[in-house]
Amino acid sequence: MKGALKLISILSGLVLWHLVATRVVNDSSLLVSPLVVIAKGYEMMFVTAELYPHLVASSWIFLYGMLIAALVGVPLGFLMALSPVTRDYVNPWMTALYTTPRIAFAPVLLLWLGIDIASKIAIVFLGCVFPILINSFYGMRVVSREFVEVGRSFRLSGVALFVKILLPASVPFILAGLRLAVGRGLTGVAIAEWFGATEGLGYLIFFAGQTFNIPILFVGVAVFAILGIFGFQILKIIENLATPWRKEFETK
């Protein structure tokens, strides 16, 4: 039932898009039907295979950026939650960096790190790290006082309290942070590849836009969307594996 509704939603959206493109806009230099996009996508994947280098380049940037963001964000978030000194020290910088549009950093990162993969990973990293950090921070901060007291009443050591109470209680928050980071990470990929890239989905879209190649442009956008959905689904699977106790809890 739920699956059927999702399918109907997707199909009706595509039909609407098709109708708007062919009946309302009717100008292939502005908008093309999803059928054209699908055909173009098929061609780029299976006939010319020109999509793959772009897909691979973007995927690596995205994965590296996410990975480094998780490796930095989770421990730093924990540290901020557990140590007021760290919190006061990091907070102003975190707020400033989080609220500054990332695109403003792109040129300077490019200047510092060159036009290779490093600068692009850095831009993705900047997008991903904050939702992960903030969620890890709050996850650990809001651990119910009762759970902490349970740990203390059983005389758990500091380390045991962290491993057995604080960490498992924070896992759902960390996973939510990672999910938020997927969207921001993909935005980061697009931004990064608009500046001095020679491959990647962002480059593909940028280039298609410059040359008014609407079908390729939409293929690029669609692949981004699919990557986003894919990332979400993978995290959903990880979430179900990591927190089996939440599964039924939530559907209740």
Place this chain on the structure above:
Amino acid sequence: MAVPVLELRNLTKEIPAAGQEPFVIFKNISLTVNEGEFVSIVGPSGCGKTTMLRVINGLLTPSSGQIFIDGKEQKGTDGDLVMGFVFQGASLLPWRTSLKNVLLGLEGKKPPQEAGQIARSHLNLVGLSGFENHYPHQLSGGMQQRVNLARALAVDPRILLMDEPFAALDAQTRTFMQLELLRIWSQAKKTVIFITHMISEAILLSDRVVVFSRRPGRIRSEFAVPLARPRDIDIKSDHRFVELENVVWKQIEEEVKAGRESNPI
């Protein structure tokens, strides 16, 4: 005379307030609990009984006074695990199954196999064999409190501290759990301090009922319960039960009334 399991000497807890008199929660509590005794503490709401239990357990530090277990002074949550604490509400860790929740206090202290056996036998004791791999949200409120009790008993504490463990249960489940606690207690042979606001619960379960005054909490009176064990539900209609219930109720009523005069609701 044997050393009492628990001794409180002039225990006081107050919260300092800037530029004002400190807020006194309870004052000069002295209490002795002997081996195997079941002592209930009743009193009006807000009299500091729950806070006192948390002070005994080391979750809060007393403002003054001392706590001795088997003649050894307790300081905060340092030292050995000699107390089992049964919490009021849903204090089971939702990411752990029943068995793993009971294992919490045993992990790292006993070899895994032995810990597993102890945990299983305590789940069996509270009547939850077959529910080892259930998560807390899959259990009813009564079953969750059984796990809570098994978790506290599994560490083989010298004294079991129970903080209104049945307060969140419906009336039927509550009565049933009281009888279950009588059975479990008769098998586990633990010294217990039991906090409740329900007088009949206190009398049914205890050897001794301690009545707290209104805040700042002090011990107003103590009653030995003159009823033989084993007890069952019929004992509630015994005239001695009813009389004691009335006497305790009158005292609490007085405290509540006096409290309202000085601080009307």
